Amino acid sequence: MSPWLLEIVQATIVLTIFASICGGILGFTSVYFKVEGDPLVEQINAVLPQTQCGQCGHPGCKPYAEAIAQGEAINRCPPGGEDGIKALAGLLDLEIIPLNEECGKEDLP
Numbered sequence: 001m002s003p004w005l006l007e008i009v010q011a012t013i014v015l016t017i018f019a020s021i022c023g024g025i026l027g028f029t030s031v032y033f034k035v036e037g038d039p040l041v042e043q044i045n046a047v048l049p050q051t052q053c054g055q056c057g058h059p060g061c062k063p064y065a066e067a068i069a070q071g072e073a074i075n076r077c078p079p080g081g082e083d084g085i086k087a088l089a090g091l092l093d094l095e096i097i098p099l100n101e102e103c104g105k106e107d108l109p
Helices: 003-032 039-047 061-069 081-092
Strands: none
Touching (some): 039 061, 039 081
16 A cells, blocks of 8 residues: 555544544533523413514514513514413413504404
8 A cells, every 4th residue: 555545544544533532522512511491481482473573573483482581571472462462471470461562563363
């Protein structure tokens, strides 16, 4: 075997071993340091309509759910309307408040 071919094979073996070690470390840390999501945020997000319209002032329903979990008002979602506000109030044990008209109006069928 020529010397340059031997060097290529050795380099390939070394890089494969190094990549395997790095992959193992990353796999271990992803399991060991796994961060669980906030179950309250997930429950709030499940109530929201998932229209991702941004009328509430957030880029989507999940960011709005995170804001609600931190204390933001539950009345900023026109697509969810009064039913959404009632569901959120029931979930969070809060008072039912009217839809914030600055965010838009509920589209009633």
